[in-house]
Amino acid sequence: xxxxxxxxxxxxxxxxxxxxxxxxxxxxxxxxxxxxxxxxxxxxxxxxxxxxxxxxxxxxxxxxxxxxxxxxxxxxxxxxxxxxxxxxxxxxxxxxxxxxxxxxxxxxxxxxxxxxxxxxxxxxxxxxxxxxxxxxxxxxxxxxxxxxxxxxxxxxxxxxxxxxxxxxxxxxxxxxxxxxxxxxxxxxxxxxxxxxxxxxxxxxxxxxxxxxxxxxxxxxxxxxxxxxxxxxxxxxxxxxxxxxxxxxxxxxxxxxxxxxxxxxxxxxxxxxxxxxxxxxxxxxxxxxxxxxxxxx
Numbered sequence: 001x002x003x004x005x006x007x008x009x010x011x012x013x014x015x016x017x018x019x020x021x022x023x024x025x026x027x028x029x030x031x032x033x034x035x036x037x038x039x040x041x042x043x044x045x046x047x048x049x050x051x052x053x054x055x056x057x058x059x060x061x062x063x064x065x066x067x068x069x070x071x072x073x074x075x076x077x078x079x080x081x082x083x084x085x086x087x088x089x090x091x092x093x094x095x096x097x098x099x100x101x102x103x104x105x106x107x108x109x110x111x112x113x114x115x116x117x118x119x120x121x122x123x124x125x126x127x128x129x130x131x132x133x134x135x136x137x138x139x140x141x142x143x144x145x146x147x148x149x150x151x152x153x154x155x156x157x158x159x160x161x162x163x164x165x166x167x168x169x170x171x172x173x174x175x176x177x178x179x180x181x182x183x184x185x186x187x188x189x190x191x192x193x194x195x196x197x198x199x200x201x202x203x204x205x206x207x208x209x210x211x212x213x214x215x216x217x218x219x220x221x222x223x224x225x226x227x228x229x230x231x232x233x234x235x236x237x238x239x240x241x242x243x244x245x246x247x248x249x250x251x252x253x254x255x256x257x258x259x260x261x262x263x264x265x266x267x268x269x270x271x272x273x274x275x276x277x278x279x280x281x282x283x284x285x286x287x288x289x290x291x292x293x294x295x296x
Contacts, residue, residue: 008229053167055193056107063084064122064131072128089259095129097121097157100163106169116158117142118200132188134200137188138173150183152176158228163241167192168243171202172230182211183224187232187243206243210257256280264288 059187070272077086092100095115103113103123111123112133120133136159144153161172173186187206194201214224231244262279262289264272272285 044047050219050263051166052107055167055196055259058193059196061108061110061122061124061131066127066129068129069093069123069128069130088125088128089130092123093121095121097155101155102171104164104169106160106164112169114159114162114194116155116160118159132198134195134198136171136188136200136202137192138175138184139173139177139188139204141178142176145176145178147214148180148223149214149216150176150224161232163184163232163234164192164234164249165234165241166218169195170205171231172232174230175209176214180211181215182213184211185209186229187241193224204240208243264291266291 006160060118064145069092072088074086074088076084092113096119097115099115100113100121101116103111106112106122108216109124109126111125112120113123114136116122116138118136118138120135122133123132124130138158140157142153142158157174158178159171160174163170165176169192170191171188171190173188175184175186177184185206185208186204188202189205190202193201212224212247233244234240235241235242256276259276260273263270263284264277264279264283266287272279272283272288274283279288280292281293
């Protein structure tokens, strides 16, 4: 990784995929699924095939205990061009949290999903079964704390988004740092080989700066209500990891300090894009000027 770029979205919040866990039963123990082929023949219309870690070809899922997913159903639909797509759905396995915040196809035919608190599961798409994964540790507190400047606790804090590249998985983490009394976004790097072996080791490779103080009088009047961000993207061409942070509760001062580029959005549309100085000191669009006049 050469560098990380930060993009701040004013009046826009980037959200991660949210999968709800509704299972009322863990389901019976079943035979472990067979590994899916490491690579599949893709139609010529496909631009490229997914690249998975070489660790997938050495992983033996039969060493795990697998249980059936409940409420499973599947049906086939066709799009306007006649291409058939199989849609499957089921209740996800119960976890300590009320939902899973992010998930990714970590090996061919296998999803890995994780809650905000780091509790994870493997899902076999071909066998409709699941197995326990490792429990990862977040950087900050995910419990309610006695601080008027932040509405802490709950699924909006902790692990938020995920992206894979080669042998590595990257996880964003919305951090409430109770020692430094501030909030930030961390990015954890996890070896996919270790994850498959149920190793819970992670390495923090990025911390957003500044860590935003939640103890000031100003912050008590407008507490930080939700996470700072967490959307991740990776460019293989540039070998760059991108971290998107966007939460209007942090204020425009935070945007000026941490962002390389600022995006002003209104009614779901991008109005203006520029550097912090361009947007805050010399905006071009009337809607941007009107908005800034109301808050500055």
